[in-house]
Amino acid sequence: MTEAKTNMTRKKSRKQSMFLAVLKRILKNPVSCIGLIILLILILSAVFAPLLAPYSITEMDYDSIYALPSLKHPFGCDKLGRDLFSRCLYGGRYSLSLGFIAAICGFTFGQVFGIMVGYAGGKVDNIAMRICDVLQAIPGNLLAILISTTLGSGFGNTILAMTVGGLAGSVRSTRAMCLKEREMEYLQAAKSINCSRATIMYKHMLPNIVAPAIVGTTMSIGGTIMGAAGLAYIGLGIQPPLPEWGAMLSAGREQILYYPHLMIFPGLCIAVTVLAINLFGDGLRDAIDPKLKD
């Protein structure tokens, strides 16, 4: 029994160390490390926006309408004299959470259904794939616009719009991974020792195919933020006065020739976020590749 106990502790430490090993490998790679640091700064500044922001997001200063960046207003002010720096900080809350939630929803849905479809095969697979065909026949952006116009704009609907567009693709790619994996003998072995279907799918199959999907999801966060910004730009998505980055871009476009800073700073926020996520995602892909165990 004592032996078994030491086993238990050993195993726990092993599980922890797997997580640590991935982290260590990310930190070893300077590029992904930079990505992670930028991402953390962005997230923290969004979380602590109320403490960091010098002004309120709706506070209007009539003396500094269209003010250029200065010490008083580091990013300048918009046409109503609202401080752009504060709005960018707060904007991170909407843009980042939108990107992360939509990506996680898409990931979860894609994994759960993709595995079901891929493992079931046969008719189920056929029907599901035809549904995916239909969904994928409509361009993702168009679908997002369609959903936003039908259901109306707003935070929740924007997330929904951004998620639905990518669902078919993520189900399809998970299913493709399953097809490769379902012929493997260890799944038959799992069946032969009496594992239930759910156990086989989610305990045995999932960990084997989840790595590329995790990486794909991290990459897609950037795309989602861009997509949501696009929606906001054409007047759908998150509405003013909420300072979502895309909405700010959209508001600034009227004055692009005279006051380009109105677009430069929110645009820069988006660009830096997407860049950071892509750098991090690249490192993550290398770190969780099981073939690179050290």
Added chain:
Amino acid sequence: MEQNENFLQVRDLVVEYTSGGQVVHAVNGVSLSLDRGQTLGLVGETGAGKTTIAKAILDILPNPPAKVRSGEILVDGQDILKLSEHEKLKIRGNKIAMIFQDPMTALNPVMSVGEQITEAVLLHNDFTRTQAEARTVEMLEMVGIPGQRYVEFPHQFSGGMKQRVVIAMALACDPELLLADEPTTALDVTIQAQVLEMINDLKTKLNTSMILITHDLGVVAETCDNVAVIYAGKIVEFGTKRDLFKAPAHPYTLGLFDSLPKMDDDSKELHPIPGLPPDPTNLPRGCSFHPRCPRATEACSREGEIPMIELSPGHFCRCIRTGGNN
């Protein structure tokens, strides 16, 4: 106790694979029976359908592409193919366990080996986790793997050790029927002997029945009670070990023995069976072995099933040229 005598009965099993519109006739009407505590050897060339028979017995053939067309598989009098998924669960693993042929793919690459065995133990016993883990360590040590390697992953094991892990997993639930699919093929000779001894010990201890799939006739001689020779998805000869080794009757069985080196034979070359196994999508008419058979006559290629002939009690042969005609 008639139930106990015929623990496993397979009747007229037909399994087909469909691939790209072609139908592969993998198993064509195999019937066999196995008593409790007995070992049956399935011998045959690669692709003869041995593994498919074993997987059909567990009902774990991936469907599609595999499909059991007809037949019955009775375990303890119950037809496995007719049971619901829920009832099958009681049989799989508990009564029947399988040692898979390829240890490289039979282990889940992302779970530690101990975890994989523990899972099997937990599913079949009312053990607490601690008990199950203790049992796993015990099983690992039984197959000669130190207990502290519990937490390691399959890629950290050598091929032979992986094979032993697979064996430990199959034996962990004390099955009543063990389907051993070439359990020793990946092992070196010393370990091979150990593993066979281990399996034999378990058999006598627990009165486990076993189907041993192999193409090593030496292994058959060492472990089996009965032997079935499979060719192109059919049993061509069935008998006790003694029958088969002393008086092989089917030309294919004779060919198998001829292709083995012998101690008392001075000839410089072995005599392999000429040709290749038939294309399972397009089996020859009549006896599937006739294109390669040295004794084939015109009658052998005639349409129709070649019947099994009982040469002596318990010794069957599927050849029209044997059984007195010779």
